[in-house]
Amino acid sequence: MRTFAAFVLVVALAVSVPAAHAGSHTDASVNYINDLSNQAITTLSDKSISTEQRREEFRKLFRDGFAVNGIARFVAGRYWRSASEDERTEYLQLFEDVIVNTWADRFSQYSGQKFEVRGATDATPDKSPENVALVESLFFTDPTTPVRLEWRVASKGDLFKIVDVKLEGISMATTQRDEFNSVVSKNGRTLAALIEELRRRDGGS
Amino acid sequence: MLNSVSGTKVIRFAAALTLVGALSACATPPSSDDADARAAYDEANDPFEPANRLVFSANVMVDQLVLQPVAVTYRDLFPNALKPPVENFITNLFQPLSFLHSLLQGDLDRAEQAAARFFTALPTLLLADTFPDRQPVFEDGGQTLAVWGFAEGPYVMLPLLGPSSVRDTVGTVGDFFADPVKIIAGSELSTGRSVGNVVVNRSKNIEQVRELQRTSLDYYAAVRSLYRQQRAAQIRNGISEPAHNAPTIGLDLDEPVPDDEKKETAATN
Numbered sequence: 001m002r003t004f005a006a007f008v009l010v011v012a013l014a015v016s017v018p019a020a021h022a023g024s025h026t027d028a029s030v031n032y033i034n035d036l037s038n039q040a041i042t043t044l045s046d047k048s049i050s051t052e053q054r055r056e057e058f059r060k061l062f063r064d065g066f067a068v069n070g071i072a073r074f075v076a077g078r079y080w081r082s083a084s085e086d087e088r089t090e091y092l093q094l095f096e097d098v099i100v101n102t103w104a105d106r107f108s109q110y111s112g113q114k115f116e117v118r119g120a121t122d123a124t125p126d127k128s129p130e131n132v133a134l135v136e137s138l139f140f141t142d143p144t145t146p147v148r149l150e151w152r153v154a155s156k157g158d159l160f161k162i163v164d165v166k167l168e169g170i171s172m173a174t175t176q177r178d179e180f181n182s183v184v185s186k187n188g189r190t191l192a193a194l195i196e197e198l199r200r201r202d203g204g205s
Numbered sequence: 206m207l208n209s210v211s212g213t214k215v216i217r218f219a220a221a222l223t224l225v226g227a228l229s230a231c232a233t234p235p236s237s238d239d240a241d242a243r244a245a246y247d248e249a250n251d252p253f254e255p256a257n258r259l260v261f262s263a264n265v266m267v268d269q270l271v272l273q274p275v276a277v278t279y280r281d282l283f284p285n286a287l288k289p290p291v292e293n294f295i296t297n298l299f300q301p302l303s304f305l306h307s308l309l310q311g312d313l314d315r316a317e318q319a320a321a322r323f324f325t326a327l328p329t330l331l332l333a334d335t336f337p338d339r340q341p342v343f344e345d346g347g348q349t350l351a352v353w354g355f356a357e358g359p360y361v362m363l364p365l366l367g368p369s370s371v372r373d374t375v376g377t378v379g380d381f382f383a384d385p386v387k388i389i390a391g392s393e394l395s396t397g398r399s400v401g402n403v404v405v406n407r408s409k410n411i412e413q414v415r416e417l418q419r420t421s422l423d424y425y426a427a428v429r430s431l432y433r434q435q436r437a438a439q440i441r442n443g444i445s446e447p448a449h450n451a452p453t454i455g456l457d458l459d460e461p462v463p464d465d466e467k468k469e470t471a472a473t474n
Contacts (some may be wrong), residue, residue: 169438
């Protein structure tokens, strides 16, 4: 559980695609994470705007930095396949509202701790149409015991997106998928059931 | 305030719940003609789920009534200057057990690290962190069984002790008897250390646990997932998972929409 802690304290992310052609995709992914974290830190430490505005800005960075739709599909797992086009569209919208806001809020509690990108390794699966890099970073919640954060960055040409974040080996995407699976398996085993639950959550909070 | 009598009651109640749960409830596996349901059931690997959920709610209650208040007190009222020695003491007292398990796993490097940390801290009465640049070694029975090739088995929610698996439960029972600290210095010290460790860890997660409870759609399932992933990471000793094990999350749904389509979407929103 100690590791989950870091979800709340952590940093990073933003929008613009860095000049991607320099070097390999792993180097470019390191640059991407560096750029994102700098932008995120700038946004979060901007004292001239209201808390609500800052949060909104941050959510925007988050939506652009992460492959939100791809993560949503992964998290829906087997229920995505049997869903109708309308259900998928509504689900993607709700996922963005509910989950992105939750995740972005966790990240936005960052308050100036040291963040350090260490490097990246190639993690492209066989026969993948995209490159995948695993960018390793350390996040110092306190000076002596850093938390290990890994960013899984998928890229295709100039397009770079974060597809997963792992905190001391715990994947945000996998955790979310396991949780959704449990909810759906108790309620009719369709994407519609999950949509219902997310709608309730969206209205309630 | 919770006095010790009602504390005992809570524990008894938790025990009673466990018993009721264990007697009455095993999840019925879905019939084999519903492939999706069957796959979801197998993936959760939690045949005792109804009983586990009962124990979990009792654990959550004990946490709210006892553990969390104690942890908050430690975090807010215990002098900050005294926290590092206390926490070092607990960590150092885990090193003999970690040493034993590193040996059993054939990991001489980590065995040496654990021994070095323990013996260099002895002159300070185990109060110092003698290797501030290095993570302490934490190995236990469950991890050793995993290294030896035992499968994790179904998920188990233990009363008071929290999330576990069949394998980790066997490891926990083994550690109870095999812990060198207990054998040499007695069970008061080893129990005190373990209780202290729970309080210290909990004190570092107050907000995070609250946040997880607030935001998760299914808190029980979220904890189950976190526990399994965390144990898997501990067994790998922090080394990244091989790439082919990682989830495949494609970019195809997130490629930029051509400009004219984008306007259309914007208009409909």
